[in-house]
Amino acid sequence: MAAAITAREVLDQFLSEYHAAIDAREHQPFVWPHRALGPYLLIFYLLLPPSPSPVIHYARYPLFALIIYLSVTAVHDCRSPAVTVGYGIGLLNAWTILWSATLIIFNDGRRDYRRIERQERPDEAPDVQGLVENMQGDTSALEGSTTDGLKLLHPVGELPEPEPSVTNDLGPKLQSPEIFATQEPIPSSFQETYTWQSFPDDIIHRLDFVLDLVTNFRGLRWTHQGPGTYPPPQHIRETLTNPETPPSLHRNKYPSYHTLFTSNLKSFVLCSLTLDTLKYVTSLDPYFLAQGQNTRSPFPVAHTTRLTLSLLFTFASLLNIFLLAPLVLACTFGPRLLGPHASTWLYPPFFGPLSSIAEKGLAGLWGGWWHQLFRYAFEAAGEFVGAKLLHLSKKSIPGGIARVFVAFVCSGMLHACASYTVLGDTRPIRGSLLFFALQPVGIITQRALSIYLKQKGYREAIPPWMRKLGNVLVVVLWCRVTGPLIADEFAAAGIWLYEPLPVSLIRGVRGEGWWRWGGQWVRWYSGDRWWRSGLVFLGG
DSSP, X not given: OTTOOSHHHHHHHHHHHHHHHHHTTSOEEOEETTTOHHHHHHHHHHHSOOOOOHHHHHTHHHHHHHHHHHHHHHHHHEEOSSHHHHHHHHHHHHHHHHHHHXXXXXXXXXXXXXXXXXXXXXXXXXXXXXHHHHHTSOOGGGTTBOTTOOBTTSOTTOOOOOOGGGSOOOOHHHHOTTTOSOOOOOOOTTTEEEEEEOSOSSHHHHHHHXXXXXXXXXXXXXXXXXXXXXXXXXXXXXXXXXXXXXXOSSOOOOSSHHHHHHHHHHHHHHHHHHHHHHXXXXXXXXXXXXSOTTSOOSSSSHHHHHHHHHHHHHHHHHHHHHTHIIIIIIIIIHHHHHGGGGOGGGOOOSSOOTHHHHHHTHHHIIIIISOOTTHHHHHHHHHIIIIIISOOOTTSHHHHHXXXXXXXXXXXXXXXXXXXXXXXXXXXXXXXXHHXXXXXXXXXXXXXXXXXXXXTTOXXXXXXXXXXXXXXXXXXXXXXXXXXXXXXHHHHHTGGGSOOOSBOHHHHHTTSOSBOOOSOOEEEEOOSSGGGOEEEEOOO
């Protein structure tokens, strides 16, 4: 490994190690669907018809034990020559355990969850002519509004009534099939009503309900919808029997499908160019080629530069993937194919405002700015341990500390399992797990210091701009101290060897080749039993 100087050589070395481990029966290839049964078992259980039977109710416990067994054996046994697939083996199997626990152990997935659904009112008809006249009116007031004129500059529950002229932004550009093929359904409180739908009886309805529950990690339009997301539009909240919704950390910047598409497309293009630049720059440093932290760097202030590049690469990689959801699901498939699943308010940004860091320091970094994709599961685990196992009040200091620690340890376990299943020379416990386990230490310490300064009267004497600067400095220093734990783990795992884009402008101009993807991505694997046969993913 030490002699490898290019990404291709490192990947070839991984491939050789993989084949050697398979031939020696030290590991097995990750075969789908044989090694991915956990999520399907979860879905199958949730799809069972509604029943008061205690057998079905308590069957979730042996089912969860089986899911744990399948996931743990997959993490222990399976490897892949592709770094992204290898990382995903550990991450997704660990997530399967945590998410299954959230839905059927910490909660009862067949009883506890409700979803906002639309119900037609057959006794009334919409005023189509009036709606058409409104659409042809002045749309200049749409800035900062949703499709039904909802101004999210105001707190939830204190929203002004929408003006008739801003009902929708359905101008010529949106209606043009060259630019966009679908439109958001016209909201009309007299045409439809909304309700909190519990577990459905109809099998087709239940299938949609369960698949949405299992795949909708942020709980959008569910009773467990988390912070940092858009509240339902006003015309929906007005007809709900229980209109309480989580507070929103974001101003809705997507008043129509057209702006949702253009805004996310611009971000996607910019993010792709950033990724292309980062991929070329990091290829110059052997540290990002899984060669270890003690290698010589071509950059000045090596440790800080490597840490900064790692953060930027992580952020850009995640953002590039997240942006595909609104672009593909809402703007390409649209409501004609996906129905209410394509509503624009279901696609808020995954990352929060950077101002959260200046306002709240480390707590703002993790609870406001960084993506909250797994937050509900982390909080559910913390609540279960704090309230049901340790019997600590949620409002007590020990209870709050326990919940924060459990949440971050769960995150650390996900990343540690991912580091365990790659072929690189990683340290899952001393790297990924330790990094996340240290984060609540920093958050609680900063919070305690803030409370102390406030009690002594010092905090009010500090100007707001200086407090914000102090929060930013605390975050920077804390990340500088703890960041190398996770950054070195990513680099050693070979994460940055992956090709984020099919075409590279920079490397193409430099004569290194425009097209970056290739090779065999998937192949059929024949096991010793028919059920052990399936697809093996090899990356590109």
